[in-house]
Amino acid sequence: EPEVTQTPSHQVTQMGQEVILRCVPISNHLYFYWYRQILGQKVEFLVSFYNNEISEKSEIFDDQFSVERPDGSNFTLKIRSTKLEDSAMYFCASSFNTGEAFFGQGTRLTVV
Amino acid sequence: QKEVEQNSGPLSVPEGAIASLNCTYSDRGSQSFFWYRQYSGKSPELIMSIYSNGDKEDGRFTAQLNKASQYVSLLIRDSQPSDSATYLCAGGGPTGTASKLTFGTGTRLQVTL
Numbered sequence: 001e002p003e004v005t006q007t008p009s010h011q012v013t014q015m016g017q018e019v020i021l022r023c024v025p026i027s028n029h030l031y032f033y034w035y036r037q038i039l040g041q042k043v044e045f046l047v048s049f050y051n052n053e054i055s056e057k058s059e060i061f062d063d064q065f066s067v068e069r070p071d072g073s074n075f076t077l078k079i080r081s082t083k084l085e086d087s088a089m090y091f092c093a094s095s096f097n098t099g100e101a102f103f104g105q106g107t108r109l110t111v112v
Numbered sequence: 113q114k115e116v117e118q119n120s121g122p123l124s125v126p127e128g129a130i131a132s133l134n135c136t137y138s139d140r141g142s143q144s145f146f147w148y149r150q151y152s153g154k155s156p157e158l159i160m161s162i163y164s165n166g167d168k169e170d171g172r173f174t175a176q177l178n179k180a181s182q183y184v185s186l187l188i189r190d191s192q193p194s195d196s197a198t199y200l201c202a203g204g205g206p207t208g209t210a211s212k213l214t215f216g217t218g219t220r221l222q223v224t225l
Contacts, residue, residue, distance in 0.1 A: 030210070042217045048210075048212055091156070101213060103148075104155060106155045
């Protein structure tokens with residue numbers, strides 16, 4: 001069964017460093033998303049991406065964040081200068097043309 | 113502020129019983145609703161979607177939507193210990209469109225032997 005895959009599963013980084021989280025969405029899906037979940041809190045929307053551009057972003061998604069689809073399969077989230085409060089699980093999701101979004105297994109980002 | 117509200121639980125039900133999970137939403141622009149299951153430390157797993165008023169059944173799961181009351185529910189029949197997880201309610205955009213999901217905090221379900 002097709003699935004969204006994310007790498008790495010766990011990333012530890014020092015405050016101020018750049019990180020890139022990678023995702024391979026389901027192959028025939030058209031919409032791609034990043035969500036995050038801080039430990040013990042709700043899943044929060046960060047950004048959606050369609051037709052090679054951002055379609056919507058939340059107020060969390062500030063200038064420190066960027067997304068890219070560098071080729072036909074990968075979808076990346078870059079955090080330019082990580083802060084302690086960026087520590088969270090980051091989930092990539094994809095959907096076809098409905099709202100049914102399928103999530104990857106997540107990347108646990110720990111900023112020290 | 114668009115909100116999706118859920119009772120955090122835990123909701124404890126004996127094995128074989130019906131578990132009833134509820135969710136309310138504030139944004140009348142939300143037209144599509146989803147239930148996700150999330151095991152501890154894992155990612156959300158889509159189990160049901162519902163777009164129209166009424167009931168939608170899939171196996172042991174029934175989703176119910178009442179747009180007038182801004183209320184969504186999920187019934188799990190014949191609850192199994194493997195159903196023990198956090199159930200997330202999420203609201204989306206217009207039916208047939210892909211848009212961001214607004215999640216509730218989730219209800220933790222415990223199915224006891």
